[in-house]
Structure formats: structure tokens, C-alpha cells
Amino acid sequence: MVRHFYFHIPFCPKLCPYCSFYVEVGAKNKTRRFLDALLREVELHAAAVQPRTLYFGGGTPSALTIEQLDYLFRGLRERLDFSTVEEWDLEANPATIRAEKAALLREHGVTRVSVGVQSWDDALLKTLGRVHTAAQAERTVHILRDAGFANLNVDLMFAVPGQTPAQWGATLKRTIALSPEHISAYCLTYEEDTTYFRKLLDGEYRQDVELDAALFERTMEMLPAAGYSQYEISNYARPGFESRHNQAYWSGEDYLGFGPSAFSTVGLRRWQNIPDTAEYTRRIFAGEDAVSFSEELSAATRRAEMMAFAIRTREGLAACDTAPFEKELREFRELGFLEDRDERVVLTTRGRLMADAIAEVFV
Ligand SMILES: C[S@@+](CC[C@H](N)C(=O)[O-])C[C@H]1O[C@@H](n2cnc3c(N)ncnc32)[C@H](O)[C@@H]1O
Numbered sequence: 001m002v003r004h005f006y007f008h009i010p011f012c013p014k015l016c017p018y019c020s021f022y023v024e025v026g027a028k029n030k031t032r033r034f035l036d037a038l039l040r041e042v043e044l045h046a047a048a049v050q051p052r053t054l055y056f057g058g059g060t061p062s063a064l065t066i067e068q069l070d071y072l073f074r075g076l077r078e079r080l081d082f083s084t085v086e087e088w089d090l091e092a093n094p095a096t097i098r099a100e101k102a103a104l105l106r107e108h109g110v111t112r113v114s115v116g117v118q119s120w121d122d123a124l125l126k127t128l129g130r131v132h133t134a135a136q137a138e139r140t141v142h143i144l145r146d147a148g149f150a151n152l153n154v155d156l157m158f159a160v161p162g163q164t165p166a167q168w169g170a171t172l173k174r175t176i177a178l179s180p181e182h183i184s185a186y187c188l189t190y191e192e193d194t195t196y197f198r199k200l201l202d203g204e205y206r207q208d209v210e211l212d213a214a215l216f217e218r219t220m221e222m223l224p225a226a227g228y229s230q231y232e233i234s235n236y237a238r239p240g241f242e243s244r245h246n247q248a249y250w251s252g253e254d255y256l257g258f259g260p261s262a263f264s265t266v267g268l269r270r271w272q273n274i275p276d277t278a279e280y281t282r283r284i285f286a287g288e289d290a291v292s293f294s295e296e297l298s299a300a301t302r303r304a305e306m307m308a309f310a311i312r313t314r315e316g317l318a319a320c321d322t323a324p325f326e327k328e329l330r331e332f333r334e335l336g337f338l339e340d341r342d343e344r345v346v347l348t349t350r351g352r353l354m355a356d357a358i359a360e361v362f363v
Pocket residue numbers: 012018019020021057058059060091092093094115116117118155156157186187188189190191
């Protein structure tokens with residue numbers, strides 16, 4: 001029985017130059033027909049599911065209009081049993097939230113909104129190609145609070161071109177002052193086929209590994225000191241506000257993804273819907289398969305993948321599971337990157353800076 005659901009809403013007000021998610025700018029395919037396709041896809045699976053977490057990501061789910069959100073959520077309630085839903089997340093870009101929309105989300109039962117703030121510095125927001133200002137992002141947080149949301153996440157990015165430690169420190173400080181329950185602080189990744197990646201290749205942007213590490217260390221000092229526990233490399237939460245949806249991914253639970261480009265993993269089967277909204281919609285209505293990629297993982301690959309996720313979390317791995325890798329891990333252990341805690345192996349603060357290299361050992 002699958003309990004975790006992801007909905008990919010691929011619309012954005014503008015394409016951010018660092019982003020590699022499958023998204024569309026403009027409203028050509030942001031139609032009732034697309035919503036009907038999503039609902040139809042849900043129907044295909046509705047018999048064998050019992051939702052515990054729902055996650056609307058993208059893209060920008062908050063870019064749907066009030067009428068569209070209302071239509072989609074009503075349709076979902078007709079098709080799925082919501083009685084067991086414990087967490088219902090929705091990602092929002094600050095440029096797309098008004099009081100009426102926030103109220104509608106709350107009325108329908110969304111429990112957690114993730115706000116894409118990225119930075120509280122207007123100059124950096126420009127560098128990031130964001131469509132909102134810092135003041136607008138702050139207003140969005142207040143609008144959501146006023147609508148009754150008691151579980152908010154703020155997304156931030158560090159290692160942005162031109163960002164100084166002082167700017168990042170100020171962004172963390174201002175975020176803490178707003179008191180969200182959860183903070184995601186992502187290190188910028190230069191993703192292939194993005195403007196940022198081209199600028200990196202052209203030499204216009206440069207990566208400074210030491211500076212990036214210093215910014216990450218600053219994050220790991222400031223957020224825990226303010227009561228946010230780092231329960232995964234990029235995620236910090238007040239006690240009890242960890243994202244259950246993401247924890248389900250990291251612990252290797254099955255999940256179904258709906259919408260263009262969405263991934264699903266059930267048992268050892270993984271598949272992805274076609275990353276093309278018009279074609280996704282067409283196929284669904286033609287009764288064709290919307291899947292464009294599918295693979296059967298070996299048990300060993302799936303296990304390795306789960307270990308690579310788990311080592312990035314606060315709980316780390318059971319010591320018995322790492323035993324077969326002790327030889328490969330010895331050097332990391334000697335360098336003080338790993339420690340043993342209650343029969344578990346976890347990353348130290350310094351080890352978190354090396355998480356990718358350590359996770360590779362299992363893959
Ligand atoms: C799908 S977006 C969130 C919602 C909304 N689309 C927005 O941007 O406001 C998820 C988050 O991923 C992060 N992100 C996107 N691209 C990234 C990249 N190349 N490197 C690091 N973080 C990235 C951003 O913090 C972003 O808020």
C-alpha cells in the first residue's frame with residue numbers, strides 16, 4: 001500500500017537561471033484539462049493507496065489560480081481517502097501568494113507551506129533571477145501565518161555567486177527572527193543545461209570550495225543554536241517539525257509521483273512520467289502510458305541508494321549495516337568524519353562537509 005504522494009505542478013512565473021526542475025513559463029498548459037489529467041492519473045492508482053503524506057512541488061504549485069487549486073483539491077478529495085493524511089505540503093513562490101489563496105489552502109487542509117525565499121538580500125535575489133523582493137517574501141510569511149499556518153518552511157540557498165559570509169549570516173539571522181518551524185538551506189548546485197552552468201563554464205562564475213564550506217559551517221552553527229536540529233544535510237527543524245514526506249523518501253518508503261516529470265518508486269520498480277506537460281496531458285486522455293522512463297532496480301542498488309540517503313540524516317546508519325564497508329570507511333573515521341552513537345554510525349559536523357564522498361562508499 002503506497003502512502004506517500006508527490007504532485008508535480010510544472011508552472012513558474014519565470015525560469016530561475018540555476019534551476020533544472022522540469023518547468024514551464026506561461027499559462028499555455030496551465031489549464032483545467034491539465035488538472036483533469038492529473039486527477040485521472042490519480043484515479044488509475046486510487047484503489048491501492050492510503051495517503052499519509054501529500055507533497056505538491058514543482059515548479060510552483062502556488063502559481064495555480066485560486067479557482068484551479070480549488071478544483072484540483074476538490075477533485076482529489078473525491079478520489080482519495082484523506083482521513084489518514086498526516087502532512088500535506090505545498091511549495092510556494094512568494095510572488096504567487098495573496099491572503100485569499102493562503103486562506104483557500106488552509107480551508108482545504110494543507111498543513112505545511114514551503115516558501116522559496118532563497119535570500120533576504122535584494123541584490124542576490126536579482127542574481128538568482130527571482131521575481132520577488134525580500135520584502136515580498138517577508139509579507140508572504142506573514143500572510144501564511146495570518147491564514148493560520150503553524151508549520152512553515154523557508155527555502156534558502158548559499159554559495160550563490162557574489163554572496164559574502166556577512167550576507168549569508170544576515171539571511172540566516174533574518175530567517176531565525178521570522179521563526180519558521182523548518183528551514184531548508186541548500187548549497188547551490190550548478191546543474192547542467194542551466195544558465196548558471198554555462199556561466200561557470202565561461203568563467204563568469206567561479207566556485208570557491210573553501211568559502212562554500214565556511215558558509216555551510218556557519219549554517220550548522222547558527223541554526224542549531226537557534227533551536228533547529230539538522231536532521232538531514234540541508235534540512236533543519238524545530239522538534240517535531242521534520243518533514244515526514246522527505247523522511248519517507250530518505251528511509252526508502254514507496255512513493256507515487258503524479259504529473260509531468262514526476263518519479264515514482266514502488267518496491268524495486270522506478271519510473272518517470274514524460275517531462276512535457278502537453279504530451280503528458282494528451283497521453284493521459286488518449287489512455288496511453290504517461291511513463292517515459294522505467295527501470296527495475298536490483299535489490300543491491302536500492303539498498304545502496306537507501307544507505308546513501310540515510311547517512312545524510314541525523315539518525316545515520318545502523319552499525320551492523322556499515323560493517324561490510326568498514327575498510328572503505330576507515331579513513332573517513334580516522335579523519336573524524338564519522339562517529340559511533342548508540343550502535344549507529346553518524347556524520348560529524350566536519351563529516352557533513354564530506355557527505356557526498358562518504359555516501360559514495362555505499363553506491
Ligand atoms: C521547486 S523549488 C521551490 C518552490 C518554488 N519553485 C520556488 O522556487 O520558490 C525547490 C527549492 O529547490 C532549491 N533549488 C532549486 N534549484 C537549486 C539548485 N540548482 N541548487 C540548490 N538549490 C536549488 C531552491 O531553494 C528552491 O526553493
